[in-house]
Amino acid sequence: MKADPEKCIACKRCYPYCPMGTIQSCKRDERIPGRVYIEIDQEACTDCGVCLRAAICPVNALFQQEETWPREVRGIMSNPLIEFKGSQVPGRGTEEMKTNDVKGAFLPGEVGVGIELGRPGVGAYFRDVEIVGMALMRADIGYGLAAENPVTHFMTDKTTGKLRDELLGEKATSAIIEGKCKLERLPEVLKILEEAARKVDTVFSVEVITKVPPEGEVPLVPILEKLGVWYSVNSKNNMGLGDPAFQFYPEEKSEGGASRHDP
């Protein structure tokens, strides 16, 4: 995002709208004494488009120019109105557990683990995304990356988690690493993330996904409680209303009638 110096009157109305903090500064117009305009720090800006969509600028000085690779990745990852073609899902990630009832992406005994760097509202450079991704892959604990996720797509080597070099200096409002592993490997995953948390220069939000069995406790709960890991009182819950339902257990029958078994 940029502010056109010919139009900007430095009223600063756009300042509080930036989710990345105060990344604007006032500049003096060298041609017209006393005239000032604002400049947006291009290094800190993630091209999320909030200031533009807020329509707060009284002189329409804000504009988003078409960016080329690798800068364009900022908008792809930060502006929710831009869809990443690889995932065919608007936003920064995949369908993850939203469609687990019909896709069977997370089977009993598996756990989905997502690590969203930069969230909430801090932003992350891809060099930090790489630190976490490579730590997970290096540990060789069977963490399989979600193929349709944008971050996976940006990796040069999906077995090591190495990202394209030209991306490492780019920044996103947030970028999510998504994948899954066997439930019994979850303690190791969390230990790796604990170590990675000390190395990154940002924050990350961690989420875990599980299939809830028809009976008994949620499989994640005893593991998290044993480890003393905090988990939220609120959660995201699939209602199991999608059709055709994926058949997770041989005896299972969908209420909607049709069922699908395609592991």
Added chain:
Amino acid sequence: MTHSLHRRGDREDLKEDFVVLGCPATGVNKKGSSPKTKQFLSICYRHGPINLGDMKTGNIYNTTMDDVLSRVTDGTIVQCTFDNREKVVSLLKELKEKRPGISVIISGVTDIVQQCMDEAGLGRIHSLEYSLGTWGRTERLPDFEILKTTTMCGHAMIGDNLVRKMVRDVKRGRKTVEECCIDMAKLCTCGNYNVTRGIRLLEEMLPLYMVHSLY
């Protein structure tokens, strides 16, 4: 992505905060899903959500319900935010009966969502996703009171400086609390911002922050 997860707050604060999503599945039922998604959205609308929208079109605070409906295509993910448990129960009852066919997801306090499902006769939660919180350089995060508001938009379109500005605007008499919350709702394109909760949170925040000048 998990834009309706990671909402911060305690059980009491979150007990009347629900985000209901309708999502077709790529490779399974996405093709031809547009009428199903429209049906889902229409059912949700009848049950009185406080916010409703689609990521690419916007929400009911910056466009109209007709516009959101008309722009639904195969693959559109729609979201409706509710501020009342009873509305969620009645919605689930109708969804169970009419079954639009796309996946339905509800973000909310886990045991309350399960209770709603039980009352609607839906049985157990199918799959679940927990937030394990924020790790790393958490000293860079704003105050928890501000975080409760900013995390309602999972895409981080509501910045902490904006929340502080809204506090200043109310204290200086420039805007009402309601106007501030509608302004914030407009920025959260998907429609995940719970305006009712937002008003309560902003009112709770007012005595906690000082302003340099009332002008």
